[in-house]
Amino acid sequence: MNTVFFSGSRSISKLSTEIRNRIIDNILKNEFNIIVGDANGADKAFQKLFAEHGYLSVQVFCSGAEPRNNIGRWKVNFIFSNQKGRALHAEKDKKMAEIADYGFVLWNGKSIGSLNNIAELLKQNKFSLVYFAPNKQFIKIKSIEQLQDLIDYTDEKLMGEIQDKGNAYLKTIALPQVRLI
Known part of the structure; x- marks a missing residue:
């Protein structure tokens, strides 16, 4: 059975009809296993959709003592680490990428965490279906x-923010070949 790692930007809190239909038609109807984080934003929006459909093949991953969101009261996988902040959540995301066969990522064109998830899946020779929200x-x-083309498509201001916040991180956990302008 295939396992899909759902992730996305915290700024995306609602799923469009197009996204919902794609998930229902291609993931839920095929009864794939789902792993998802516990964050607000995309994770919570995914969880709402899965709960609405009474979907049971879901596991929630949490890097804290208690999940922030577990709408369907699914099994929780706790990932503990000595890391703090973004690095702590990256440990959780890395574990999810290891378990998954594929990724489904909602990217707002700004979130470094979402880029890291795509990169981590690629590092493990797994692909992602990315919903690029700006377009x-x-x-x-x-x-x-293809990841580089996606990054290159973003504006220069965003590239500066990615360099400031994520360049070193992307280089250490993912793809050193990615050019951040």
């Missing part, structure tokens, strides 16, 4: 080059 389109990312 409202789905993009399949199967290679470093």
Whole structure:
């Protein structure tokens, strides 16, 4: 049975009809296993959809003592680490990427955590279906080059923010070949 790692930007708190239909038609109807985080935003929106459909093949991953969100009262996997802040959540995301066969990522074009998840899946030779919110389109990312094209598509201001916040992090956990302008 395939396992899909759902993740996304915290700024995306609602799923469009297009996203909902894609998940229902391709994931739920095929009865894939789902792993999802406990954050507000995309994680919570995914959880709401799964709960609405009474979907049981869901596991929630949490890097704290208690999940922030577990709408369907699914099994919780606690990931403990000595890391703090973003690095703590990255440990959780890395474990989810290891378990998953594929990724489904909602990216607002700004979230470094979402980029890291895509990169971590690629590092493990797994692809992601990315919903790129600025263009409202789905993009399949199967290679470093495709990830680079996605990053290159963003504006220069964003590239500066990614460099400031995530360049070293992306280099250490994921793909050193990715060019951050």
